Amino acid sequence: MSLYGAVEAGGTKFVVAVGETPEEPREVARIATSNDPCETVAEVVRYFEQHGPVKALGVATFGPVSFETGCITTTPKLAWQNFPLRASFRDALRVPVALDTDVNGAALGEARWGAGRGVDDLVYVTVGTGIGGGALSGGRLVHGLMHSEMGHLLVRRAPGELPDFRGVCPFHGDCLEGMASGPSIEARWGRPAAELPTDHEAWQLEADYLAQACVNMACVLSPRVVVLGGGVMEQRHLLELVRARAEQLCNAYLPLPLIEAPQLRYPGLTGALALAKEAIG
Ligand code: ADP
Ligand code: ZN
Numbered sequence: 001m002s003l004y005g006a007v008e009a010g011g012t013k014f015v016v017a018v019g020e021t022p023e024e025p026r027e028v029a030r031i032a033t034s035n036d037p038c039e040t041v042a043e044v045v046r047y048f049e050q051h052g053p054v055k056a057l058g059v060a061t062f063g064p065v066s067f068e069t070g071c072i073t074t075t076p077k078l079a080w081q082n083f084p085l086r087a088s089f090r091d092a093l094r095v096p097v098a099l100d101t102d103v104n105g106a107a108l109g110e111a112r113w114g115a116g117r118g119v120d121d122l123v124y125v126t127v128g129t130g131i132g133g134g135a136l137s138g139g140r141l142v143h144g145l146m147h148s149e150m151g152h153l154l155v156r157r158a159p160g161e162l163p164d165f166r167g168v169c170p171f172h173g174d175c176l177e178g179m180a181s182g183p184s185i186e187a188r189w190g191r192p193a194a195e196l197p198t199d200h201e202a203w204q205l206e207a208d209y210l211a212q213a214c215v216n217m218a219c220v221l222s223p224r225v226v227v228l229g230g231g232v233m234e235q236r237h238l239l240e241l242v243r244a245r246a247e248q249l250c251n252a253y254l255p256l257p258l259i260e261a262p263q264l265r266y267p268g269l270t271g272a273l274a275l276a277k278e279a280i281g
Helices: 037-051 085-093 102-113 176-180 182-189 202-221 237-250 267-279
Strands: 003-009 013-019 026-032 054-061 097-101 122-127 131-137 225-229 258-260
Touching: 003 037, 003 085, 003 102, 003 267, 013 037, 013 267, 026 037, 037 085, 054 085, 054 102, 054 267, 085 097, 097 102, 097 131, 097 267, 102 122, 102 131, 102 225, 102 267, 122 202, 131 176, 131 202, 176 182, 176 202, 182 202, 202 225, 202 237, 237 258
Parallel strands: 003 054, 054 097, 122 225, 225 258
Antiparallel strands: 003 013, 013 026, 122 131
16 A cells, blocks of 8 residues: 555644545544644654555645744744644654645645646635635745745725724734634624625625735736635635626736636645655655
8 A cells, every 4th residue: 555644734623634646635534733733743643653654744734834944933823833843744754744835735736636627827715714825836836935925915995894994914904814814704794704694795895805816816926727715715605706806806907817616625635645745756
């Protein structure tokens, strides 16, 4: 048996899987994220001892993360700050470990096997408790000084925005995450996003911010497909509103990417398996 291992590392849970090919994460399991990173890593390692052995591991993680050191960097989860995630797995499992962001993993998964099958230029955005985005450009995941932080794109106020609403991002207030994450919707309307009816004015505002993000991505990266995932996008009617608003904002200046829902059950895990495979060429 020749298995790859995958970890999608999140602030509340680590989702783990094995697979012979990236298309099919198997034995998917969830491990709660402990305040003590060593404890979480030990549990993940136990999982791979039981379900492996694996010949390489792909890790798609929350961030920010440094690809040079393989460490989580400035997370508000204090014990995780500067934690050497990549080295911990490498030392315990003694296999190659490839590390990327959760959203870069999801972008890779959706580009290879999901909503953008066969496409080399794709952006994946998750709209949930926070907003994050990852990009595949020319077939490569985008890295730079660090990695994309699309949740903190600066956006302009949507028409009809409540005049007193300042946004919820602790760093910037009214960036994309501040204005369009799940918690921002709840803060603005005093009710969880999932409880707002589909004809609530919240959704036109939400569509405006997400459409601004899509147009900005089109301007910077020229992706063929933008995939919008995460809890807020469970509002199925939202996708069409975003597409329509993006067309308006773009004003026929440039061709817009397709704006799609994710097609994979586990975009991040699928991408992590692909990273594992690439780790050993
Ligand atoms: P996380 O970002 O924490 O990994 P999710 O992607 O599930 O997790 O996002 C959680 C956020 O999505 C919460 O803010 C929640 O209010 C919002 N959310 C979850 N389900 C829905 C829904 N059906 N409609 C609108 N918002 C939702
Ligand atoms: Zn911000």
